[in-house]
Amino acid sequence: METVSPFSDRTLQLVVLVTFVILGCALVFTFVAGWLRTRNIREDRRWTYLEHIWEPILFAILTGERREREIYARVLRKDRRRFVTFLIRYARQLKGVEQDTVLRLAAPYLEGIAEDVRHRSPEVRASALQALGELSVTEYHAEFLHGLKDPSLLVTMIAIQALARHGDPDDAKKVLQVLDRFQHWNIGHLSTILASMGQTCAPILRAALTDSTRPPRIRAVMARTLASLTDVGAADVGSQMLQSESDTDLVVALLALIEKVGGPEQLPAVRGLLHSPDHAVRALAVTTLARIGTAEDAGYIRAALDDGSNWVLLHAVRGLEEMGATNLLTEVADSEHAGAIAAREVLWREQA
Amino acid sequence: MMRDVGVILLIGVNVLVLTYFVVLNSTYLFTSITAFRSLRRYSRRLKTVNVVQLIRSGAALPVTLVAPAHNEEATCVDAARALLTLDYPEYEVVIVNDGSTDATLERLIEAFALEKAPRFPSSDLPTAPVRATYRSPHYRNLWVLDKENGKKADAINAGLNLVRTPLFCVIDSDSLLEPQALMRVSRPFLEDVRTVAAGGIIRIANGTTFEKGRIQDVRLPRNLLARFQVLEYLRTFHSGRLGWAEVNATMIISGAFGLFRRSVVVEAGGFATNTVGEDMELVVRLHRYCHDNGIPYRIVYIPDPVAWTECPETIRTLARQRDRWQRGLVDTLTRHRRMLLRPRYGTVGLLSYPYFYFLEMIGPVIEGAGYVAFAVTIFLGLASWPYVAAFLALAVVFGVALSVAALGLEELSFRRYKRTGDMIRLFWLAVAENFGYRQLNSWWRIRGMWSALRGKTAWGEQTRKGFDRQDSTP
Numbered sequence: 116m117e118t119v120s121p122f123s124d125r126t127l128q129l130v131v132l133v134t135f136v137i138l139g140c141a142l143v144f145t146f147v148a149g150w151l152r153t154r155n156i157r158e159d160r161r162w163t164y165l166e167h168i169w170e171p172i173l174f175a176i177l178t179g180e181r182r183e184r185e186i187y188a189r190v191l192r193k194d195r196r197r198f199v200t201f202l203i204r205y206a207r208q209l210k211g212v213e214q215d216t217v218l219r220l221a222a223p224y225l226e227g228i229a230e231d232v233r234h235r236s237p238e239v240r241a242s243a244l245q246a247l248g249e250l251s252v253t254e255y256h257a258e259f260l261h262g263l264k265d266p267s268l269l270v271t272m273i274a275i276q277a278l279a280r281h282g283d284p285d286d287a288k289k290v291l292q293v294l295d296r297f298q299h300w301n302i303g304h305l306s307t308i309l310a311s312m313g314q315t316c317a318p319i320l321r322a323a324l325t326d327s328t329r330p331p332r333i334r335a336v337m338a339r340t341l342a343s344l345t346d347v348g349a350a351d352v353g354s355q356m357l358q359s360e361s362d363t364d365l366v367v368a369l370l371a372l373i374e375k376v377g378g379p380e381q382l383p384a385v386r387g388l389l390h391s392p393d394h395a396v397r398a399l400a401v402t403t404l405a406r407i408g409t410a411e412d413a414g415y416i417r418a419a420l421d422d423g424s425n426w427v428l429l430h431a432v433r434g435l436e437e438m439g440a441t442n443l444l445t446e447v448a449d450s451e452h453a454g455a456i457a458a459r460e461v462l463w464r465e466q467a
Numbered sequence: 468m469m470r471d472v473g474v475i476l477l478i479g480v481n482v483l484v485l486t487y488f489v490v491l492n493s494t495y496l497f498t499s500i501t502a503f504r505s506l507r508r509y510s511r512r513l514k515t516v517n518v519v520q521l522i523r524s525g526a527a528l529p530v531t532l533v534a535p536a537h538n539e540e541a542t543c544v545d546a547a548r549a550l551l552t553l554d555y556p557e558y559e560v561v562i563v564n565d566g567s568t569d570a571t572l573e574r575l576i577e578a579f580a581l582e583k584a585p586r587f588p589s590s591d592l593p594t595a596p597v598r599a600t601y602r603s604p605h606y607r608n609l610w611v612l613d614k615e616n617g618k619k620a621d622a623i624n625a626g627l628n629l630v631r632t633p634l635f636c637v638i639d640s641d642s643l644l645e646p647q648a649l650m651r652v653s654r655p656f657l658e659d660v661r662t663v664a665a666g667g668i669i670r671i672a673n674g675t676t677f678e679k680g681r682i683q684d685v686r687l688p689r690n691l692l693a694r695f696q697v698l699e700y701l702r703t704f705h706s707g708r709l710g711w712a713e714v715n716a717t718m719i720i721s722g723a724f725g726l727f728r729r730s731v732v733v734e735a736g737g738f739a740t741n742t743v744g745e746d747m748e749l750v751v752r753l754h755r756y757c758h759d760n761g762i763p764y765r766i767v768y769i770p771d772p773v774a775w776t777e778c779p780e781t782i783r784t785l786a787r788q789r790d791r792w793q794r795g796l797v798d799t800l801t802r803h804r805r806m807l808l809r810p811r812y813g814t815v816g817l818l819s820y821p822y823f824y825f826l827e828m829i830g831p832v833i834e835g836a837g838y839v840a841f842a843v844t845i846f847l848g849l850a851s852w853p854y855v856a857a858f859l860a861l862a863v864v865f866g867v868a869l870s871v872a873a874l875g876l877e878e879l880s881f882r883r884y885k886r887t888g889d890m891i892r893l894f895w896l897a898v899a900e901n902f903g904y905r906q907l908n909s910w911w912r913i914r915g916m917w918s919a920l921r922g923k924t925a926w927g928e929q930t931r932k933g934f935d936r937q938d939s940t941p
Contacts, residue, residue: 127857130861131857134860134864137864137865138868141864141868144868144872145871148878152878155878236511238514245514269515273515301656301660307524307526308524425590425591456588457587460584
């Protein structure tokens with residue numbers, strides 16, 4: 116009987132050929148996976164062995180029982196990078212004199228790491244800068260400044276973090292110059308990094324905040340950072356900006372700044388935002404009023420209870436709690452008002 | 468005449484099956500290759516991230532974990548305890564008891580000394596009636612919401628109404644998050660505000676031992692079906708999800724573990740309550756919503772945050788699960804079919820949607836037709852044996868190659884199965900799954916397709932052992 120085949124013999128040959136090619140790929144994948152496993156096991160064993168040797172010596176050096184050169188004698192050339200990685204772990208955990216000892220121990224091996232800062236792979240460059248940042252920003256300062264101009268955002272961010280921790284105002288200017296590249300990053304995250312520069316950098320941050328040529332999100336980062344640093348001098352700047360700025364992120368950040376460091380002088384600017392079309396702005400304006408406002412502002416906050424947004428309502432209830440308006444809250448909680456549950460929640464929390 | 472028609476029909480089916488097979492495996496190969504590049508780069512980048520420092524810095528965005536629970540009395544307390552011990556600076560846990568008929572609520576009340584407490588909603592997504600909200604005096608960030616049964620999506624929406632943080636994480640109450648998983652999965656939201664959703668990897672908990680909700684020892688399960696699923700999950704996540712994420716075309720974030728931007732999900736209407744594939748449906752809807760409204764967005768998959776979940780160990784429960792998955796897939800893809808091959812939806816409309824539509828949704832039917840045609844051809848004595856042998860060999864070898872590639876990716880990156888014996892077993896399973904398990908899977912998916920056409924919407928029950936009672940290997 117005739118067999119069914121829509122394909123020619125050439126097709127069959129092709130299928131067989133492809134089968135063998137794929138089989139070859141499968142064998143290669145198997146070999147690679149096996150090789151990776153062997154390499155990983157070897158690496159794990161090497162690490163365990165080295166930790167077993169280095170750890171007791173390091174502890175003895177930290178307690179002054181042994182000398183630093185004794186650990187150097189146990190670091191083979193091929194294990195130098197492993198040794199730096201080992202020290203980074205302790206540099207992160209220790210403080211003060213002990214941390215200084217660890218940094219000193221790492222110093223002779225950092226030159227090799229610094230060479231990687233110009234490697235073609237951004238991940239290698241980032242990794243090298245990360246290691247230098249943990250162990251010696253001062254010694255390799257130029258590498259970090261170079262990192263700020265790196266085309267890779269990953270590398271630049273690691274340089275920013277290291278320089279921010281270093282806290283030099285001259286570096287702060289350079290860091291802020293490249294920050295526009297990170298305008299898609301989370302504002303809070305960036306401000307946490309910048310805040311590590313410390314209060315001495317506040318004037319530079321204030322100048323950047325008022326620079327209208329910069330993206331609003333980056334200026335919002337400045338406002339958040341100044342709030343984290345509790346920079347009282349920024350309050351006036353913030354309230355002036357509130358009257359002219361319209362970007363939601365920036366306005367919300369300015370409100371957060373005024374909430375933290377503002378006073379009665381800033382109240383008119385804040386009150387003006389109670390009718391903003393953006394619920395996030397209205398909600399934070401209510402919170403800010405509750406924090407820095409006068410008795411007069413309780414009325415504004417009471418009125419915010421009738422705002423259509425659940426968020427504004429929630430902020431209003433919390434604001435009333437902050438202002439000690441317990442009677443009003445009890446009245447709302449016992450009513451059919453839309454905010455009754457929110458008021459009950461706040462009162463329940465107070466009782467608890 | 469009849470015979471000629473039959474022969475032409477068989478030839479047609481053969482060509483269709485072959486085309487399907489070539490396109491499907493080429494796609495798998497493509498995603499595996501992109502996943503390899505992506506995973507290698509990601510693993511290197513990970514070395515520059517100090518997760519502990521990130522946690523301590525206070526930069527992390529506040530998160531609310533929403534865990535729907537329906538008849539989870541065996542696992543809910545362990546799972547809740549594990550959620551309360553995550554390494555994350557600021558988070559709340561909202562467990563939603565979705566009308567359980569067992570002692571889920573009682574177990575939670577007893578374990579955490581819960582008290583009734585009011586909680587004002589941040590949004591008003593419609594849900595089945597809420598009976599009460601509870602709070603623990605000992606764990607101030609733990610809330611339990613008790614509501615009437617409305618199925619999983621409804622329970623998530625009820626939890627979502629209580630969320631006050633910018634991000635919320637959906638996690639199955641029978642899944643366990645690794646302590647740093649939340650920090651790891653939230654990183655994309657810190658590095659790009661356009662991120663609206665991020666998913667992590669789901670790993671099979673069967674066989675692995677846990678104590679007080681923390682992993683003690685990762686092992687392969689003893690149950691063969693569960694072992695096949697370990698391999699299947701590795702392939703799906705390492706090769707599939709990562710590959711699609713690389714071209715910004717992620718279509719699924721598992722309902723067992725996904726982190727979302729609250730505002731966008733609420734604006735998009737929350738989880739759809741009239742589907743059993745609410746996780747995929749939401750992700751596809753987010754793509755559509757963001758594109759339609761001109762919102763710049765990213766939906767990402769991150770390979771290192773891990774949620775461990777218990778998988779079915781019997782044919783019956785596995786069949787039910789696969790049936791449900793296929794129904795969810797069919798429902799989502801037909802619901803949003805206007806995205807299919809539409810350039811305005813970018814790589815989703817042009818790449819991943821067609822892939823899921825033609826290969827994952829209709830594929831099992833083509834594959835099933837192929838098996839039938841194959842059987843008929845042999846039965847009628849029409850088979851060209853060299854072809855049959857060559858195609859079978861190619862199918863098996865392709866399947867093995869793709870599975871082995873996934874195992875290579877695992878070894879390249881996270882190496883959870885430390886025992887070499889476990890890896891060898893996985894290699895063996897990569898061959899064995901081609902003889903029975905894959906065919907069974909196709910059959911379940913065909914049944915799922917049929918169920919979808921019949922409008923079946925049931926979830927089906929699944930029994931859980933609980934994490935601290937997993938089958939520990941000797």
